[in-house]
Amino acid sequence: MGEKTTKKCRICLMEIETEQFYFLHNENKLMLQFKLLDFLPQLNLNITPNPIICNGSIIAYCKWVYTYWERLGVPYLEPSIPFGTNKDVFLVKCSQAELAAKQYKTAKARGYKHVGIFGFIRPEYMPIDLELLKHILVKDFNHFTDRGFYCNEEIDPLAGNLFVLNGNRWKKIRAKLTPTFTSGKMKLMFNLVVECYEKLKKSIDTERKKGPVNIKNFLEQFSIDVIGSCAFGLDCNSFGETESNFWKYSKQIFAPTVGNIIKSVCSVYFRSINKFFKWKIIPSDVSDFFLSVVRNSAEYRKTNNVVRNDFLQILIELMKGESGLTIEEITAEALVFFLAGFETSSATLTYALLELAAHQDIQQKLREEVKTVMERHNQVMTYESLKEMVYMQQVFEEVLRKYPPLSFLNRVCTEEYLIPNTDITLKKGTNVLISIMGIHHDPEYFPEPEKFDPERFSLENKQKLNHFSYMPFGEGPRLCIGSRFAYLQMRIALSSLIQNYKFTLNEQTKLPMKIDPKSLVIYPMDPIWLDVEKL
């Protein structure tokens, strides 16, 4: 065994083995270290602390921080040292989505219009009142332009993507990418998605003969194929026997390893730690893989005069001209289309099939609509024919209400902000958390929220909805850029599946379904087993 290296704690001056540094060392001390890293450069103090004073002062410091919202006059939820109000997420008892929804529900039940919470020792603000939401997301957007994630484009170029970028950098890239998602561009990608669906169908056909199908896996593979084809110009062969590199590296980004979890937590709550250690969000081998895929595809297309109707082609075009994007920038965007689009779309399709299997009457009604529209179009599926499937849209809207894949929105206060109709000022740097799941499950807006009922989104009922009570794709200038594409692939898959197969719940499916507490997107923890009968 090699020699163990040690590191000296900068607060209590103890020697600790490097690999155990984060885990065995007292968490509280670590928290204070984190916080001091934020403040030390500004204070310019020469501190020589000792362990006993350190422990006591940490607790005192946390207690003082936890009076933050009280001092500001904002009602708050009771925190505990050192997790703040995030304890259940950290003990992996529930997902961040469920916790935020619970916090929303508690605050609403107490009649609060907004509530203060704490991510460790960082105060976070959660608006409850829909008018406040409207201000933060739309009317006063210039005070909340960023999500507040850490990103260092110099050492981690692929992390500098649309989802993470801040301020003017975000504005510039968003303006360049917006034309990528027009209806015209979506139409051009239609056939690429249909090709991926054909592979899904073939593979479901083989699998269903063997017994119940774990539908979640199949829809994941379909989504990977779609985005691999459209954003990277690749045939990912996710349904193949051997594991493709694309599948392997993609999974690596989402893997809930201890390292990934620490980095993600720090990138939201302790940004200065990421800055200090120069941590990369995207591991080097993953970055190298995606960069080489995009570089090779771009060069191949240029040399062989190949033009393909996909995102990559549009991104390659954006490299032209003086202010054109670099190869790193276009790779970062192709990658974010994948990261933001893969699990969200596959989770929505999975929940749709789960609900349809549990509600045979809704499944049959949807099948009849698909058949009628297909007959009207001589059995030819087109971009336009899919849009005629009004009930299917209602089904998706209800699925996205009940299971919003990205179930909370992040913003950070980028300029001091006077909360409307109060004398309370939010400080620059305050994190804002909006619980979409909480709002979508609020009986004031959606009576009997646990009931799956696509009629909520009939033309007539939709008109009665408060716009800000339903936002599965977010709201304001930072809303999801890829919703059209998500709908394109989801409509193609669902209409074809429903036309060809009947889905029923298999007894192996555990209900009520549990959400994976380690996943950021609300994702089923266990497989969803369905019996699939060919029609």
Ligand code: HEM
């Ligand atoms: C059912 C599928 C999807 C859902 C529910 C969803 C939901 C969301 C939500 C809630 C946000 C945050 C919006 C906000 O902060 O206001 C977001 C942002 C984003 N989404 Fe999606 N999304 C989906 C599919 C996709 C797809 C397919 C793509 C790309 C091809 C995509 C690309 C993005 C990007 C790039 C952002 C960041 C936008 C920005 O900050 O300017 N999403 N999405």
